[in-house]
Amino acid sequence: GTGSAAAVPINADFDIAYVTPVTLGTPPQTLQLDFDSGSSDLWVFSSHLPTSQIRGQQIYAPNKSSTAKLLDGHSWSITYGDGSGSRGNVYTDNVTVGGLTVGSQAIECAQQVSSSFTTEDHIDGLVGLGFSTLNTVSPKSQLTFFDNAKSNLDSPVFTADLKYKQAGTYDFGFIDEAKYTGEITYVPVNSDPGYWTFPSSGYAVGSGNFTASSISGIADTGTSLVYLPTAIVTAYYRQVQGATNSRSYGGYVFPCASTLPTFTFGVGAARFTIPAAYLNYAPVTPGSATCFGGLQSSSGVGINIWGDVALKAAFVVFNGGNPPTIGWAAK
Numbered sequence: 001g002t003g004s005a006a007a008v009p010i011n012a013d014f015d016i017a018y019v020t021p022v023t024l025g026t027p028p029q030t031l032q033l034d035f036d037s038g039s040s041d042l043w044v045f046s047s048h049l050p051t052s053q054i055r056g057q058q059i060y061a062p063n064k065s066s067t068a069k070l071l072d073g074h075s076w077s078i079t080y081g082d083g084s085g086s087r088g089n090v091y092t093d094n095v096t097v098g099g100l101t102v103g104s105q106a107i108e109c110a111q112q113v114s115s116s117f118t119t120e121d122h123i124d125g126l127v128g129l130g131f132s133t134l135n136t137v138s139p140k141s142q143l144t145f146f147d148n149a150k151s152n153l154d155s156p157v158f159t160a161d162l163k164y165k166q167a168g169t170y171d172f173g174f175i176d177e178a179k180y181t182g183e184i185t186y187v188p189v190n191s192d193p194g195y196w197t198f199p200s201s202g203y204a205v206g207s208g209n210f211t212a213s214s215i216s217g218i219a220d221t222g223t224s225l226v227y228l229p230t231a232i233v234t235a236y237y238r239q240v241q242g243a244t245n246s247r248s249y250g251g252y253v254f255p256c257a258s259t260l261p262t263f264t265f266g267v268g269a270a271r272f273t274i275p276a277a278y279l280n281y282a283p284v285t286p287g288s289a290t291c292f293g294g295l296q297s298s299s300g301v302g303i304n305i306w307g308d309v310a311l312k313a314a315f316v317v318f319n320g321g322n323p324p325t326i327g328w329a330a331k
């Protein structure tokens with residue numbers, strides 16, 4: 001089988017995150033979920049949440065689904081790289097994404113969510129697309145939607161075609177040749193950390209020379225920005241008039257009117273250029289003349305992250321075969 005579903009930016013002005021419609025249970029309950037290759041829990045806003053923590057989100061009510069089953073004695077608790085988090089109990093039920101159905105998928109029902117989830121009213125939960133070793137359900141960890149679907153897929157892959165300020169697509173089970181140009185460059189994935197960890201072959205700032213350098217990082221659809229080693233990031237902002245690394249704003253900021261260079265990264269012999277516009281993430285506060293950069297230092301994270309700012313500059317194949325690989329193509 002295959003599936004195909006839209007990835008819609010949650011904000012009309014800035015690509016903070018993308019949500020995809022997911023149908024749960026019987027009769028169908030449709031929620032807008034954030035597909036996240038940087039984690040491995042499928043969790044939803046639910047009828048088990050205090051109403052004080054719900055602000056317009058859609059909820060999943062397992063007690064209204066005739067196919068829902070409590071996973072007795074199981075719980076989950078997750079904290080994301082940005083400090084947000086949630087926890088709760090677990091049901092299994094049918095889950096459908098873009099025509100692809102998994103029966104008996106673990107649906108982690110939130111009983112508590114952190115304030116940043118409560119205030120983000122366009123995200124009703126997450127679908128983890130990382131490796132199932134990261135799943136937080138206890139005492140028996142659960143499989144991701146992708147792992148559950150894999151054996152029924154025409155090909156054990158999902159692809160991300162994220163776009164700048166417009167809807168893109170997540171496809172499951174097939175590679176749509178209409179979504180990319182040229183060849184797909186595949187590189188090995190180290191799944192031991194539980195992430196889609198792959199080697200980049202180097203970088204260039206604007207029209208400058210390409211610096212060959214092996215950079216290990218993760219492809220993370222759930223992270224908005226790109227986080228790279230300080231040496232690379234300082235080389236980039238040296239080319240931006242008025243840029244500074246702001247302790248108060250927690251990263252590199254610059255005058256919104258500044259001209260930004262592009263940023264090029266390598267995957268094998270292939271080169272992908274992130275347009276300057278993608279690297280002006282957003283004003284630090286609404287209407288401010290100071291803007292926050294889409295490229296930030298990974299020194300605080302410990303791992304380099306190729307988030308949405310980079311992913312939307314390419315067509316990306318997450319190959320869940322044995323061994324796993326990741327493919328990058330121009331579009």
Ligand SMILES: O=C(NNC1=NCCC1)c1ccc(Br)cc1
Pocket residue numbers: 036038039079080081082084195218220222223301303305
């Ligand atoms: O949490 C992570 N990715 N997903 C999401 N971020 C925010 C909500 C969802 C993440 C994963 C790996 C590393 Br290293 C740092 C961060």
